[in-house]
Amino acid sequence: MFQRLISFLLLLTVGYLSDAQTPTLKSSISEIHYDANVNNPLTTIELKQIKEVYGEYADKYVLDHPERLKGVKNILRNRVIIEEISDPKYSKEGELLSKVSLFTSFVKDLTRDDVFNPQTFNPLKYNFEFYSKHASAFKVDGTNYIIIIKSQYQ
Secondary structure (H helix, E strand, O other), X not given: OHHHHXXXXXXXXXXXXXXXXXXXXXXXXXXXXXXXXXXXXXXXHHHHHHHHHHHHHHHHHHHOOHHHHHHHHHHHHHXXXXXXXXXXXXXXOOEEHHHOOEOOXXXXXXXXXXXOOOOOOOHHHEOOOOOOOOOEEEEOOOOOEEEEEOOOOO
């Protein structure tokens, strides 16, 4: 009986080790598809948003890099959705915006807006997980607004 158990475990181990040597295909990373609007020039408002967050480093880290600029345009134009929720049971969903830290890597004295305005909201100011494979939602404190960050892979 003991010899059978040893043989079984040995067979199982050999099978496991040989399987570990078999090449496997890694799941491919989804390609990012941009809407055609990212090829349009920056608007005055978008340029202001980039400069607000990147300050004197805007050219060096965003504006002088076409692919990075395309990614930022995609965030500003296509991936951040602000919705007002009229049904109170849905307005409680998501992390509070006040709990999301500011992106102060380039402009140390960046501050939150005193009053939320969906027309002037700058999503680049926040450390949202823009490069996640999943969408996320954030509740704007004291309002019925939610901010949805769509995945770049959707």
